[in-house]
Amino acid sequence: MTSSLDAAALEPAVAAQLAAMPQVIDQVALARLYGEPLFAMPQDLYIPPDALEVFLEAFEGPLDLLLYLIRKQNFNILDIPMAGLTRQYLTYVDEIRGRNLELAAEYLLMAAMLIEIKSRMLLPPKKAAEGQEPEDPRAELVRRLLEYEQMKLAAAALNAMPQFGRDFLKAEVYIEQSLQPRFPDVNVVDLQDAWRDIMKRAKLVQHHKISREELSVREHMSIVLRQLQGRKFMEFENLFDPAKGAPVLVVTFVALLELAKEMLIEVTQAEAFAPIYVRLAYSPT
DSSP, X not given: OHHHHHHHHHHHHHHHHXXXXXXXXXXXXXXXXXXXXXXXXXXXXXOOTTTTOOOGGGSOSHHHHHHHHHHXXXXXXXXXXXXXXXHHHHHHHXXXXXXXXXXXXXXXXXXXXXXXXXXXXXXXXXXXXXXXXXXXXXXXXXXXHHHHHHHHHHHHHHHHSOOBTTTBOOOOOOOOTTSOOOOOOOOHHHHHHHHHHHHHHHHHTOOOOOOOOOOOHHHHHHHHHHHHTTOSOEEGGGGOOGGGOHHHHHHHHHHHHHHHHTTSEEEEESSTTSOEEEEESSOOO
């Protein structure tokens, strides 16, 4: 009897706890706080006023905000409805005037320009020359918006291009130094060019071997004496044969000096710069 009473007393408490738990599918927690699952948002959670603030710094300037409003409403940029656009623009400006006055100053300047354009459109158009259309007050604004949109699209295209450090990184691969290197293939033409270069260098370092020719002074003394036999005299230059080379000429000259030393020949000259003559100093028998 007592156990049945206890169960009946616990049923309201369990029902209250189950009612306090959020109705989630498969008991999925909304968040985790210090590792513990959180099934419902705390009622005493403090949210700072600036936590959910929308910063208009996301727009890069008044023209950016103006272009956003035009594209959002699918307005024709060449035929802008100034009344609706000005109203929406002023709504955005009013939201930031109380929070960031410095940021709102630039947007207020554009708002004044929009109001001026709207006022000029309400006035009767100025008379234009014949054949010319009256000036549209929105022309300057349209021109600035088109130029800004072109620059924004170009900047987006550049930003979409792959950039080092953001979209890709430089790959670095470790190469084992102990691996056998693979050298590039060599064709026949490369070998021929290399062989020609080697032959050119070989010609530049050729060695000249000088051999000693055995020439006898006594033998050339006998040759000179045979040439002088039967002649009264003979010119000095006729005793030398340039065709035989410089070594033979030197040995012949030394042979003449030896013959003159041994008084076997006589070398005479009639006067200065006159021809030199050679003759035998004895009469052969």
